[in-house]
Amino acid sequence: MSNNILEAMFKNNAAWVANMIAEDPDFFARLAKQQKPELLWIGCSDSRVPANQISGLLPGEVFVHRNIANVVSPTDTNCLAVVEYAVTVLKVKHIIVCGHYQCGGVQAALSGGLSGHVGAWLDDLREVYERHRDDLSGLPETAALNRLCEINVAHQLTRLCRTDLLRDAWQQGLTFSVHGWIYSIEDGLLKDLDLTVSSAEEASRL
Ligand SMILES: [Zn+2]
Structure with missing residues (x-):
């Protein structure tokens, strides 16, 4: 069974490449030269919330960081490195912190009894x-779970906006906005939670 899935992946990949080239012969040659995405997506690792697919974005259009429950921790070097690269090198225009309803990570925090690395x-x-x-x-x-999923987006967005990294970037004149969105697994729709922050001054009011 699992081997069939792996074989299918290579077959699908070849079909996808053929399809992409048929529509745009220079697509891969262009991407090979550089990536210039305007978006950074910080989302949950949940397999049902793939950033590109749910928002109709092609390879090259969004820089992505995902972890369980779309957490932005000021001590997480992985996340901070992604944000730093996106903001200072790629100079993205939008950072989207996207949670989703029925998040297993949020549910686990709500239910308690967590252990191991996930618990930590x-x-x-x-x-x-x-x-x-x-x-x-x-x-x-x-x-209650879905409300906590929304609260989590606001919490992670606030922590992100309060990092030295973003404050310094704004103060140096880089222009970008941070948005808080949530995705519904039940109907596939994205919703803007209207939490957008676009300057160090706005961030200081969070
Ligand atoms: Zn999740």
Whole structure:
């Protein structure tokens, strides 16, 4: 079974290449020269939320960082390196922190009982839940989870905007905005949570 899947991947890849070249003969030659994406996507690792596919973007159009529950931790070198490269080298115009409803990582933080690396990773999210526990307690289970998914996007966006990295970039005159979006696995639709931040001054008010 798994071998069939792997074989299918190579077959699909060859078919995709043929299709791309038929539509745009220079596509790969152009991409090979440089990447110049205007977007950085920070999303969840969930297999149901692939950045390019759900937003109709081609290879070359979005720089991507994904981890469980779209966490932006000020101590995560991996995430900070991606953001630094995107902002200072690629000079992206938009950073999208995109969560999704029914996020397993957020659910795990809400349910507790976490252990291992996943538990350590979601430690901060657990604290976010504790801070909002009273507000969430009146909601039905699914609504509470989905509300916490939205709160998580706002929390991660705030932490990102408060990093020295972004503050310095804005103060040096780089122009870019940070957006908070959420994706619904049930209907496939993206929603803007209207949290956009476009300057160090706006970030300082978060
Ligand atoms: Zn998730």
